[in-house]
Amino acid sequence: MQVTRRKLLQGTAAMAGAFALPRAALAQDVLKIGQVNASPAAEIGWSKQHALGIEAIKSALGDKVEITVVDNTFLPQDAERVFRELASSGHKLMFGTSFSLGQPMQKVAPAFPDAAFEHCSGIVHLDNLGTFEAKYYEGMYVAGIAAGHMSKTGKLGFVGGFPIPDIVGPGNAFLLGARSVNPAITCSIVFMNSWFDPGKEKEAAQALIAQGADVILGMTDTGVCVQVAQEAGVWSVGYASDLTSFGPDSQLTSIVLDWSSEYVAAAEAVLAGTWKSESNWGGLNEGVVTLAPFNAGIPEDVRAKMDEAVAAIKSGALHPYGGEIKDVDGAVKVAAGEVLSDGDIRSMNWLVEGMIGTLG
Amino acid sequence: MELWIAIFAGTMTAATPLLLAALGEVVVEKSGVLNLGIEGMMLIGAAVAFWLAISGWGLPAAFVGGALAGLLSSALFAALALLFMANQSASGLALAIFGTGLSAMIGMGFGSQPVATLKALDLGGLSDLPLIGPLLFSFDPMVYLTLATVPAVWWFLTRTKSGLILRMVGESPENAHAIGYPVLKIRLAAILFGGAMAGLAGAYLSVAYVGIWVENMTAGRGWIALSLVVFAAWRPWRALAGAVLFGGFTILQLHGQILGLPLPSEALSALPYLATIIVLVAISQGRKRRLDVPASLARPYRPGA
CATH class of the missing domain: 3.40.50.2300 (Response regulator)
Structure with a gap:
């Protein structure tokens, strides 16, 4: 397809229109969930266990969610941009899976008060920034x-x-x-x-x-x-x-480490409109x-x-x-x-x- | 005593990939080309070698494949640097980044299983000799091969006509061209050799040393090899000394931590770098001698221009 100036303008207008939709209309749509990882995708280890969390959301909620995963976001300045882009493109729940993503999340979260942020191994809480960690x-x-x-x-x-x-x-x-x-x-x-x-x-x-x-x-x-x-x-x-x-x-x-309960609970809470910023710290008992x-x-x-x-x-x-x-x-x-x-x-x-x- | 033997053995295997890559780069830079892409070529070699090993081709094929993969990736750099006269530093950095990505793609799906690592040579009675056995006759074949490459590269560079021509190309490509030597072909050969050596170094890491594949597993060893070349003042024997020094302090500091030396682990971890810098300063002192940088290093050359 050839990208003409006209089409480009049409596309931009359509996108602007989409953003201008009232929030209520969006809420009836699928829940967009983002996950940001500091390390590359891997087949074992820390990042793999977080990928399994996303899989758990998919199998529990299926069509009700739409998921975007961004790997390899180690630098804080990159991470800030990634979170900002996710949030402004309609993602209402975002997971950051590394301690190093804390500061970027703390910067971006206040600008998007109607989105939920979940930070793994984080220590700072905001109204819409919760943390989860394992014992x-x-x-x-x-x-x-x-x-x-x-x-x-x-x-x-x-x-x-x-x-x-x-x-x-x-x-x-x-x-x-x-x-x-x-x-x-x-x-x-x-x-x-x-x-x-x-x-x-x-x-x-x-x-x-x-x-x-x-x-x-x-x-x-x-x-x-x-x-x-x-x-x-x-x-x-x-x-x-x-x-x-x-x-x-x-x-x-x-x-x-099995984060699936944390992931699914957060997604369900956002869907139900009951999500709160919490500090979840699960161990053997919580699975x-x-x-x-x-x-x-x-x-x-x-x-x-x-x-x-x-x-x-x-x-x-x-x-x-x-x-x-x-x-x-x-x-x-x-x-x-x-x-x-x-x-x-x-x-x-x-x-x-x-x-x-x-x-x- | 046994502890010192363990430290020595660890040092030699830790030094091997660094030395392989550094020796290759010595030849490349002696021909007047700076290839900063070692890290990328090592990763490509590591991924391809692991792929061959886990598909059951056997370790010899894995090493040959790793070296070939490194060679091919360096051909890409050669095309940019020699044919299109692109800036060598930029082309090398591009190769480093490209290699990281490509190797991740090659290695996809191999991250969850190990391969059996290269075993030590069984030299019969020799390996059982007290002291001498574990010190000299208990390594894997690649360690010996790498050590043998040191005198080979030295001999080639300083004692053969081809080596002399290669050095001339690195010092003054104009003069080499005027006498009738094919400057670009010689540089191409040097780049390909360097690529094969880097690929071999990567293969050593993935199938002989660690026995697993993970993205980015060289963890900066390509850059260390690059600095070893400068440390070595472009001399093969000094590259050996540098690799052993660096590897030795890496292993020593780990043993120091385990023994509970009352020093912060951060300080101990910095030791290999610190020791290398101190030795570099010490050997550059007091002698009015140039550092032997090839005069035309990183300068593109167009024949007849």
Whole structure:
């Protein structure tokens, strides 16, 4: 089709007309939903689990929604433009799936008060900007129980991106779970200081194994740690997705994130006109955190203990950060009978006793 | 002791992809062409090699395919830089960006499964020797091949007539042309060699080193290889030293973190870069010697113009 000046003008006029339609008319239409991801689309890991959230909306609401996904939006200035475009083209619900998208969302949201914004792992709330996040530490604690039983050397290894609370906290919970089994166990924590470098992940996992760690947990975005553990003949714990395909004999379990309940609930609420800006923080009980099938190599009694721990965490009888917890220097951080407050969990910037590493 | 052996082994494998790509770029730049697209060529090589490996073609075919893919992508750059005389820096950057996108497309659908990585050579009794075995005879074949490429490139550049002509083309294409050498053909050959080496480096990462494919998995190694060339003052042996230095500090800092050294991990992570800069400053000091930049680097040349 040839684009003539006339057609272009007609098109522009039609678009302007569409925007000028009263809001009520739009509301009867399908709900337009946007998702913005900082990283490229991937087949496993963090972004994949968010893509599954969108899939869940599609299968739950079908024709009632229309979805736009924008990947690879890492730079804040790009993100701001993307959110602005989505909002002004009639999207009434927008998901931002990375912490780094927070500031752009906070800038754009006030300009579109009748649109809903949902920020994953965000900390700032506005009237139309809500957040959702997972209690990784609940799954980590249960995986730690398996690690504590299966480790022969008494040394665990944890690979993370940066020394931030969202990584340090889960690392601590992993060791606390292991220590509930074997109080003498230790865990070395390595930071890559990069969100994404599979080569360095391999080097970190290999270094941990060379220094005697025999259960490796990579809180990263690839299957590399599980793969390295498989080749070295040691155990591993996956994160974000089930990574069994990378190490069928190695992965004890995986802390799998399932955001579908958050996604569907938000979409349904916007459709029903009941959406409110909230801070959703789901764990094992809400099904946001789930555990991949336990490895067949884990003895029956250990699996039973893991199941018990899951049930106890769900019922509230067990809190992974329940006292007494000491930090690396031996100072009591959580007294016996108390639990760490939610605020303290989300800002955890200290290592528990038995951790080997520095936070800088 | 065992720890030091592990650190040494990790260093050599971490250095291998950097060294492969850097050696290729040394030859390219010696011919007077600056190809900034290493990162893109590595990614294309990595994706194609992984594709071949996971489709059951075997690792040798994967390496050959990765090298060929790198070579073909560099031909694209050659067309821009030699035929159309486009600005070399811009063409190289375009290749880097193009390679990132193309490799993501090639690798689509391969992200959820691993391939078995390249195994160490089994040298029988040699690999079992105490100390010497793990230090010298326990690497995968690509590590040895890469190490063998260092003297080969050095010998070619400094001891053969073809190497002399290539360097002449890099210093003064006008003179080379006047004597009757086909400047553009020589530069094309150098670019293709560099592309194949970058493709091989990418293949090493995806099928020998990590054994997975993820978008953008080189994570900046192409750019590090590029700076190694400058660090090495365009000399193959120094490129080896630089790659080992960089790889060594990368591995050392990880072990340092695991041992719980009371230093911030951010500072430890900066060590490889810091060490490389310090050594670069140290070796450039006190000697009145030019840095050996090929005189016509990045300058387009039109024969007979």
